[in-house]
Amino acid sequence: xxxxxxxxxxxxxxxxxxxxxxxxxxxxxxxxxxxxxxxxxxxxxxxxxxxxxxxxxxxxxxxxxxxxxxxxxxxxxxxxxxxxxx
Amino acid sequence: xxxxxxxxxxxxxxxxxxxxxxxxxxxxxxxxxxxxxxxxxxxxxxxxxxxxxxxxxxxxxxxxxxxxxxxxxxxxxxxxxxxxxxxxxxxxxxxxxxxxxxxxxxxxxxxxxxxxxxxxxxxxxxxxxxxxxxxxxxxxxxxxxxxxxxxxxxxxxxxxxxxxxxxxxxxxxxxxxxxxxxxxxxxxxxxxxxxxxxxxxxxxxxxxxxxxxxxxxxxxxxxxxxxxxxxxxxxxxxxxxxxxxxxxxxxxxxxxxxxxxxxxxxxxxxxxxxxxxxxxxxxxxxxxxxxxxxxxxxxxxxxxxxxxxxxxxxxxxxxxxxxxxxxxxxxxxxxxxxxxxxxxxxxxxxxxxxxxxxxxxxxxxxxxxxxxxxxxxxxxxxxxxxxxxxxxxxxxxxxxxxxxxxxxxxxxxxxxxxxxxxxxxxxxxxxxxxxxxxxxxxxxxxxxxxxxxxxxxxxxxxxxxxxxxxxxxxxxxxxxxxxxxxxxxxxxxxxxxxxxxxxxxxxxxxxxxxxxxxxxxxxxxxxxxxxxxxxxxxxxxxxxxxxxxxxxxxxxxxxxxxxxxxxxxxxxxxxxxxxxxxxxxxxxxxxxxxxxxxxxxxxxxxxxxxxxxxxxxxxxxxxxxxxxxxx
Numbered sequence: 001x002x003x004x005x006x007x008x009x010x011x012x013x014x015x016x017x018x019x020x021x022x023x024x025x026x027x028x029x030x031x032x033x034x035x036x037x038x039x040x041x042x043x044x045x046x047x048x049x050x051x052x053x054x055x056x057x058x059x060x061x062x063x064x065x066x067x068x069x070x071x072x073x074x075x076x077x078x079x080x081x082x083x084x085x086x
Numbered sequence: 087x088x089x090x091x092x093x094x095x096x097x098x099x100x101x102x103x104x105x106x107x108x109x110x111x112x113x114x115x116x117x118x119x120x121x122x123x124x125x126x127x128x129x130x131x132x133x134x135x136x137x138x139x140x141x142x143x144x145x146x147x148x149x150x151x152x153x154x155x156x157x158x159x160x161x162x163x164x165x166x167x168x169x170x171x172x173x174x175x176x177x178x179x180x181x182x183x184x185x186x187x188x189x190x191x192x193x194x195x196x197x198x199x200x201x202x203x204x205x206x207x208x209x210x211x212x213x214x215x216x217x218x219x220x221x222x223x224x225x226x227x228x229x230x231x232x233x234x235x236x237x238x239x240x241x242x243x244x245x246x247x248x249x250x251x252x253x254x255x256x257x258x259x260x261x262x263x264x265x266x267x268x269x270x271x272x273x274x275x276x277x278x279x280x281x282x283x284x285x286x287x288x289x290x291x292x293x294x295x296x297x298x299x300x301x302x303x304x305x306x307x308x309x310x311x312x313x314x315x316x317x318x319x320x321x322x323x324x325x326x327x328x329x330x331x332x333x334x335x336x337x338x339x340x341x342x343x344x345x346x347x348x349x350x351x352x353x354x355x356x357x358x359x360x361x362x363x364x365x366x367x368x369x370x371x372x373x374x375x376x377x378x379x380x381x382x383x384x385x386x387x388x389x390x391x392x393x394x395x396x397x398x399x400x401x402x403x404x405x406x407x408x409x410x411x412x413x414x415x416x417x418x419x420x421x422x423x424x425x426x427x428x429x430x431x432x433x434x435x436x437x438x439x440x441x442x443x444x445x446x447x448x449x450x451x452x453x454x455x456x457x458x459x460x461x462x463x464x465x466x467x468x469x470x471x472x473x474x475x476x477x478x479x480x481x482x483x484x485x486x487x488x489x490x491x492x493x494x495x496x497x498x499x500x501x502x503x504x505x506x507x508x509x510x511x512x513x514x515x516x517x518x519x520x521x522x523x524x525x526x527x528x529x530x531x532x533x534x535x536x537x538x539x540x541x542x543x544x545x546x547x548x549x550x551x552x553x554x555x556x557x558x559x560x561x562x563x564x565x566x567x568x569x570x571x572x573x574x575x576x577x578x579x580x581x582x583x584x585x586x587x588x589x590x591x592x593x594x595x596x597x598x599x600x601x602x603x604x605x606x607x608x609x610x611x612x613x614x615x616x617x618x619x620x621x622x623x624x625x626x627x628x629x630x631x632x633x634x635x636x637x638x639x640x641x642x643x644x645x646x647x648x649x650x651x652x653x654x655x656x657x658x659x660x661x662x663x664x665x666x667x668x669x670x671x672x673x674x675x676x677x678x679x680x681x682x683x684x685x686x687x688x689x690x691x692x693x694x695x696x697x698x699x700x701x702x703x704x705x706x707x708x709x710x711x712x713x714x715x716x717x
Contacts, residue, residue, distance in 0.1 A: 004673045006660035008685040021528070044486070056486040059425060059514045064529040066537060070552035074537045076526025081539060081550050083518045084485040085429075 001032070001047055013051035017043045026067045027086045033062040033075060044075070046086070058082070161185060161193035183211075184228055192227055194220060199227040215239070215247035237277030248277035255279045267292065267300035301333065321346065321354035344384035355385030362387040375399065375407035398442060404496075404504035406441050415441040416450075416494050416507035418476070425487075425514035432479040435465065435511040436492045442505075443472040451495045454478045457488035457513070465492060485516025520554045528570035530579070534594035538579045540568040547571065547581060547592050559596045563588060566600075570654075572613045572621070576636040580621045582610035589613070589623060589634050601638035605630060608642075612655040612665065618678035622663045624652035631655070631665060631676050643680040647672065 001013040001022075015032070022032040025046070034043040034055075044056040044065075060082065062075040073084045152168035156175035164175040180196030181187070187198035194208060203220045208229035210218040218229040234250035241252035248255075255274035263270035263283035270281040287303035288294075294305035310326055310333075317324030317337035324335040341357035342348075348359035368378035368389035377392035394410045395401070401412035408415075417439040423431065440450065452465030465478045476492055493508040524544035532538045532549070539548045541558070545566055549557045561568050566586030574580040574591070581590045583600065587608055591599045603610055608628030616622040616633070623632045625642065629650055633641040645652060650667035652674065658664045665674045667684075675683040 002687060006658055010687055059487040063527050066529040066531050068537055068552055069531050069535045074529055076529045076539050078525045080519045080521040081526055085516055
């Protein structure tokens with residue numbers, strides 16, 4: 001996971017998995033998908049702005065992620081849209 | 087009768103002489119015939135017609151002829167004695183059996199017997215070893231032989247009867263029995279001399295004929311040194327050695343072939359005689375689910391497979407037989423519980439099959455490890471007759487899919503085999519899935535409070551309300567590959583058409599407008615609302631950053647680094663646009679005026695440090711395919 005400041009300072013944070021799409025969650029943390037929905041299951045990650053990572057296992061491979069207006073996380077998957085409470 | 091008797095006739099009285107035949111010169115006449123009895127007492131034997139035997143006739147003048155035959159009583163023969171001038175008849179023997187006696191009887195053993203005694207036992211005077219019985223010959227009785235007395239009956243000192251004869255027999259005398267190396271003793275108990283074997287051995291070395299000597303009660307043929315023999319270990323070969331008259335079988339130490347019989351149900355194996363009861367039952371044990379039958383192979387007792395053991399027979403370690411196979415009595419099959427929206431799972435996790443059908447829910451222990459950091463808990467078992475359902479309840483702290491390990495164990499004290507089984511079931515909590523037509527890609531919250539997402543393969547834009555109501559809108563251009571979507575400054579949603587070289591706009595109501603990107607084959611990818619009131623996007627293959635006004639006017643800015651493959655773009659907090667350069671491994675910055683800056687990502691040595699931003703999305707995959715096809 002890589003962060004860049006406006007001045008161009010780059011900081012990397014190991015997350016223990018690949019990362020794909022990232023979004024700011026309703027909880028103020030960053031949530032990222034790490035696998036493709038071509039696969040059966042995959043990891044789903046949360047990283048705090050301090051770089052602390054937590055991984056979650058989803059029953060499907062998630063692609064996109066967005067914070068919903070309802071306080072939930074929404075992800076796209078191979079045949080549906082999934083909603084989760086962070 | 088000779089001359090002396092003729093001389094005495096000169097003085098005999100003449101009484102009763104019946105005949106003058108042979109009686110010449112005597113003055114005494116027979117009383118009846120008048121014949122001279124001068125010769126009484128000296129009558130010729132041939133003058134049978136002249137009876138001069140009566141004492142009265144011959145002693146009429148008092149003469150007594152000593153030695154004359156007389157009969158003192160019936161069946162007794164006597165001789166005349168003239169001792170002292172008195173005449174007497176002295177018995178000297180019994181009359182011969184069969185001699186007529188008074189009343190028409192016959193003499194038998196000195197007694198006058200009549201035929202009324204017929205059949206009575208009598209003794210044969212001439213053979214004490216024969217039995218006799220009186221038989222009649224006309225009116226006379228005769229003792230005739232009927233058989234032999236019992237062999238061994240004494241018939242005198244050191245004499246016994248044998249086969250009707252009287253033989254000499256010396257009881258106890260030494261003799262040689264049939265085994266010449268045993269001590270023999272004469273026995274007379276059954277007749278003649280019989281040599282009885284006392285079974286006592288003669289001294290070793292005693293000659294026993296043929297140049298042989300006795301050895302331990304047997305007459306050996308000599309000691310055959312070197313001959314094979316059976317030593318103390320019957321599974322070794324032996325060779326005969328001689329020690330004086332003693333034969334010794336020396337063990338050669340060589341083993342007989344394995345399997346050589348060394349007794350009933352005994353076979354040699356490895357030089358040792360071992361019992362091997364072929365055909366007897368044995369226990370194969372272990373994981374065998376068959377009876378055992380002993381086979382003797384090369385002398386070794388082998389327990390071979392017999393017939394199948396009944397199902398449920400314990401075998402192996404905590405297992406039971408099932409159609410000849412030793413297997414765990416328990417089989418767990420995981421259920422596939424549906425995902426639940428809440429964080430609490432409560433339901434069936436697995437089915438449990440138990441070959442020990444006497445087990446009940448109470449005799450089965452199930453533990454559940456829920457796959458989070460919580461402690462294990464007990465599962466709930468329901469069912470019976472070998473078929474059970476395992477369920478459980480658990481509340482997780484966060485959403486996700488968890489691997490629940492289910493472990494079932496038979497309680498030993500309930501008579502089970504102690505079998506165990508485990509399986510894993512996947513439980514998903516805190517996630518609600520809403521099915522849509524196809525695979526979604528990018529998703530964003532729209533200004534209308536709904537979620538908007540792209541479906542590249544379906545060529546559609548989707549909308550879902552927070553409660554799950556779905557609407558899908560088809561992009562007018564076919565196969566446009568709508569990839570990413572963002573909220574524009576104008577309250578609409580904007581998306582890139584990766585394969586269509588267009589930027590699309592969709593109103594919250596679902597009205598779509600499309601705007602062409604000037605560069606053909608540019609592959610628009612990432613998109614974002616910019617701080618300048620415009621919408622910005624990347625051209626992955628065009629190596630450009632594009633700007634589009636909400637009215638649809640496009641301006642392109644070339645990235646200084648050729649082939650950098652820009653992908654994702656966002657508006658920074660500094661009023662600029664920031665984007666990833668996937669091939670160059672850089673972070674790029676562009677001002678709303680189109681001024682670029684490039685920041686290389688310096689690879690860190692920390693785990694997870696990445697050579698490139700891992701944006702292997704469907705769009706990226708598509709990009710690589712496209713490049714490959716075009717190169």
